[in-house]
Amino acid sequence: MSARINELFIYNSLSGQKEKFEPIHPNRVGMYVCGPTLYSEPHMGNMRTFINFDLIYRFLLKLGFQVKYVRNITDAGHITNSAGDDVDSIGKAARLEQVQSLEIVYKYNVKFQELQRIYNMLPPNIEPTATGHIQEQIEIIEQIIENGYAYVVNGSVYFDVKAYSSKFEYGILSGRKVDELAEETRTLNAQDEKRFFADFALWKKSNPEDMQIWRSPWGDGNPGWHIECTAMSTKYLGSHFDIHGGGLDLKFPHHEDEIAQNCGSLGCNPAKYWMHANMLNVNGQKMSKSLGNYFLPKEIVEGTTDVFEKSYTPNVLRFSMMQAHYRSTLDFTADSLNAAEKGFTRLTEAIEKMETLKTSETSSVNVNEIIESFYKAMNDDFNAPILLSKIFDAVKYINNINDGNATISKEDLEVLIFEINSFVGDVLGLKLEKTNSDSKLAPVMDLVLDIRKSARENKDWTTSDKIRDGLAAAGIVVKDGKEGSTWN
RNA sequence: GGUCUCAUGGCCGAGCGGCUAGGCACCGGUCUGCAAAACCGUCUACAUCAGUUCGAAUCUGAUUGAGACCUCCA
Incomplete structure (x- = not known):
């Protein structure tokens, strides 16, 4: 099994290619994933991203890597100034609900933890919070200033993209060129404090209505949006670690700016492999409240959303997600979910059947080849849909054995039971609910x-x-x- | 407007130069008192038009269409 550890290929957003995965430290993996911002309950689209990284985490564990998985919790409002408006999403929600910021954060964190359980996600090793790392963020900002890539204006600190560009390449991840950005954004005004349109806030001077305010060398204020991830990833994984993940929509500007901050403070890109999970669509379109295709992960399980007529179990939803590759968009429709529901039932019934199969002297199918195909699929940039197709080949084989049209040896059956349970349960994270378990x-x-x-x-x-x-x-x-x- | 993706059979989705996944639906069969379920089998699709090649869903160009990002976003 340890040989398989050397066969993993990962699509690196940085290069736009699949690359052989070679961890910085042998057999160990450091992985950082951008977690939720707790100004509302995570919706189904958020869940897909986290579930996909859960899959990646699980397969790395399956391969035998010692993984340190860090996923942050953003509990400080994102403060940005790029369009001229300060936005503190958490503060906004707090004012709306007439409570304190901390109450908002606490409330939605409880919900998020519950969702993690419901959707069978393994907890990360650490879930650090932004507010718990203000000091670290300040220290990194100080370092960036010291290196000459940031400047202080009126109690706020901005990243100096021009100065940075003289030594590093801004836009290395997103492929954006600073010159091009200039063309697009020139019309935007209200950039009075910034020297250059592409500069972004590292620290924002507080407003009178801010609920959360921290002290800093530059006066009272709030950290910028991107700096928390730099602070926490560095603290727990070091200045250069293996995998950094997040939703595709975070690629620019969030991840791009993280790279700039890391290079600007510590001199290197934080991650060797950048991974981006694609979006979830519902009825052909991105989830949106105005389109009427918006629903929460709990609503669909409880059947309380109007988007779908019936409820679906977390397992079915997860199974449905696993039938699409993490880098592809996935469309949830009533048809696709109903199909997933039936498919998942067939899978679970075959797995139950597997336990009671009669063995023979020999196997009519090469079981080793089946198992190999499982690893091969996942080793190719975590291709869960292929994995499932191979598992369904095994399902057919199991049913054929059950019907007396195929045979399996005792040894092969043991291996097959172990690996199928492992790939379905441990890797895909699907819980095998026993039927007829209602005791009364x-x-x-x-x-x-x-x-x-x-x-x-x-x-x-x-x-x-x-x-x-x-x-x-x-x-x-x-x-x-x-x-x-x-x-x- | 700029940057960038993607267009696969009834639906959802893999594949990314030759061997043409998988799930669901349909159809045929097995089983069955009937029904349902279950199981087995069948079902050859790659937007359009050119081109490259012995060979293209897979490469190149154009066209059309869809989406993402550029502003908060998983």
Whole structure:
């Protein structure tokens, strides 16, 4: 298994190519992912990004890497000034709800933690908060000033993109050229404090209505949007670590500015591999409240959103996400989710069946090859859709064995059970819910089905159908199989 | 307006020079008192027009269409 650790390829946004993954320290991986800003409850699109990085984390663990996974919590409002408006999203929410900023942050953090549980995400090793690292942020800003890449104006500090560009390349990640940016943004005014339009705030002087204010060498104020990630990634992973991830929409300006801050303070790009997860669409369009396709991760599970007629389990939603590659957009529609629901059921039923399979002397299929294909798929830039297609090949094989049309040896079956459970459960993060687990109902159902069985044996179809229809009305579906009837 | 992606069968989605994933639906079959379920099988698509090549969904150019970013964004 350790040989497979050397076969991983990752698409690096920095180069625009798949690159062989070579960790900075052998067998160890440092990974930083931009977490949620807690001014509202994370929506389904946010969840896709976190779930995709959860998948990446899980596969790195599966390969045997020792992973340090850091995902921040933004609990200080993003303060920017690039368009002339100061925006403190958390403060805004706090004023709206007439509570303090901390209450907003606490409230939504509790919800976010709950969602992590519901969607079966592994907790990162550290979830540092921006407000807990103000001192570190100030220190980095001081370092940038000292290096000559930032300047102080009227209690605020701005990153000096022009000075920076003399030594480093601004736009290395997003492919944006400073000159091009100039053309586009020239019309924007209200840049009175900034020397250059592309300069961005590292520290903003406080406004009278600010709820959160911190002291700094430049006076009372708030940290800029991008500096928190630089501070926390550096503190917990060092100045240069392996993977930095986030949603595609963070590529510019957030990640671009992070690189600038890191280079400007410590002289190097923080991450060797930059990874970006693509967006989730709903009914063909980006989620938006005005389009009426906006819903929360909990609403779809509880069936309380108007966007979809029925509810879907977190497993089905996660399965649906795993059927698309993390770098592709994914469209949630009623059809696609219903398809995922059925597919996931077929998968779980095969996995349950797998435990009771009869073994033979030999296997009619090369099980080793199947297992290899699992690794191969994921080693190719975490291609979960291919992994699932290979797992479904195995599902077909399992069903064929079950029907007596294929064979498997005892040793092969053991390996297959182990790896399928591992890839489905540990890597894809899908929970294998046992059916018929409702403890109080189970004995009752046994009794009812036993009565129905007698009726059927006596060809008393009136009674047997009455029971079946009655149960159906109660939402219980009876299935008559070869070896008796089952329900759920 | 600028930068950049993407257009795959009824739907969702992989693939990214030859071997033409997978899920769901459809259709056919097995099973079955009937039904449902389950299982098996079938189903050859790559926006358009040119070009490169022995060979293109995959490369190049043009056209059309969709989306993202440039402002907060996962």
